[in-house]
Amino acid sequence: MALTKRVAVVTGSNKGIGFAIVRGLCKQFDGDVYLTARNESRGMKAVEDLKKEGLNPLFHQLDISDPTSIQNLKTFLHKQYGGLDVLINNAAIADMTEVLSFYGITQKGDISYAKQAENTMKVNVWDTLAVCDALFPLLRPHARVVNISSEASTMIYPKCSKAIKGRIRDPDITMDQFKKLFREFEAAVTSDTVEEKGWAKVAYGVSKIAVRVMSYIQGKDLTKDTKRPDIVVNSCCPGDVDTDMTDHRGIKTIDEGAETPLYLALLPPNVMGPRGEFVKDKQIEQWPV
Numbered sequence: 338m339a340l341t342k343r344v345a346v347v348t349g350s351n352k353g354i355g356f357a358i359v360r361g362l363c364k365q366f367d368g369d370v371y372l373t374a375r376n377e378s379r380g381m382k383a384v385e386d387l388k389k390e391g392l393n394p395l396f397h398q399l400d401i402s403d404p405t406s407i408q409n410l411k412t413f414l415h416k417q418y419g420g421l422d423v424l425i426n427n428a429a430i431a432d433m434t435e436v437l438s439f440y441g442i443t444q445k446g447d448i449s450y451a452k453q454a455e456n457t458m459k460v461n462v463w464d465t466l467a468v469c470d471a472l473f474p475l476l477r478p479h480a481r482v483v484n485i486s487s488e489a490s491t492m493i494y495p496k497c498s499k500a501i502k503g504r505i506r507d508p509d510i511t512m513d514q515f516k517k518l519f520r521e522f523e524a525a526v527t528s529d530t531v532e533e534k535g536w537a538k539v540a541y542g543v544s545k546i547a548v549r550v551m552s553y554i555q556g557k558d559l560t561k562d563t564k565r566p567d568i569v570v571n572s573c574c575p576g577d578v579d580t581d582m583t584d585h586r587g588i589k590t591i592d593e594g595a596e597t598p599l600y601l602a603l604l605p606p607n608v609m610g611p612r613g614e615f616v617k618d619k620q621i622e623q624w625p626v
């Protein structure tokens with residue numbers, strides 16, 4: 338395979354919004370598109386479904402919680418393509434109790450708040466960051482990275498203390514400070530002092546605040562990489578989408594949910610912006626005042 342062939346990867350794309358992003362990339366991206374899934378048979382089934390639509394996605398296994406799986410993908414991409422042009426970090430989890438509370442429904446969870454918060458932070462923040470850390474060295478000039486955050490970040494932010502808000506929106510925040518900040522949230526979860534320490538007791542929302550802050554830092558840091566110009570990182574909200582994650586209460590179809598991620602993935606070379614932003618309905622959204 339030509340090492341210059343362009344390539345796109347979408348994490349957690351065997352279903353839901355990720356699946357629709359792959360569908361859109363197959364139609365619009367000039368290069369190979371990898372549908373990835375932690376479970377190979379679910380992933381292959383999704384690939385077959387898209388093939389029936391006349392599309393031609395490729396498959397690679399990727400469990401973002403498994404360092405070996407991440408490393409295998411990295412080695413594969415390096416060997417087959419010599420780089421990476423589009424990375425969409427879509428894979429995530431949400432606790433159903435928290436999801437239903439967004440829709441005004443109260444339901445007691447099966448596991449403790451601490452356990453579900455730990456799981457949510459692990460997958461949505463630290464495992465996503467591990468994918469970035471592994472694959473970012475492969476990004477070529479003009480690469481586009483889209484980290485799927487959520488409007489939940491905007492909704493939960495006002496519930497945080499003034500001090501936490503200040504750290505979240507600090508324009509000079511570094512990756513080390515980012516890690517410290519969200520490790521503090523996890524410590525507060527463990528000591529059952531989440532609200533006392535100035536956080537909101539909604540782990541999914543906090544995890545998506547983290548994805549948004551992480552994307553800002555990554556965007557800023559990659560801009561300094563003069564050897565690889567024009568790498569753009571943004572985060573976004575796909576909207577309220579009818580998927581398993583929302584218990585099918587969302588109002589948008591998965592293809593509608595994929596629109597903003599696709600817009601960001603396909604930003605033209607040397608675009609002025611958005612860069613390092615949080616984007617919803619293709620518009621930049623700032624933290625609420």
Ligand SMILES: NC(=O)c1ccc[n+]([C@@H]2O[C@H](COP(=O)([O-])OP(=O)(O)OC[C@H]3O[C@@H](n4cnc5c(N)ncnc54)[C@H](OP(=O)(O)O)[C@@H]3O)[C@@H](O)[C@H]2O)c1
Pocket residue numbers: 348349350351352353354355374375376379399400401402426427428429430431460464485486487488574575576577578579580581582583587
């Ligand atoms: N739906 C909404 O309204 C909404 C709103 C705002 C933001 N979002 C965000 O949009 C993204 C997609 O959500 P969705 O609604 O499409 O969710 P979904 O239908 O639940 O799909 C989630 C995908 O992530 C995968 N996944 C979970 N953990 C993984 C892991 N460790 N490694 C690899 N893949 C993993 C799942 O794989 P399995 O099939 O193997 O579980 C599945 O393919 C998420 O980041 C979500 O937070 C969604």
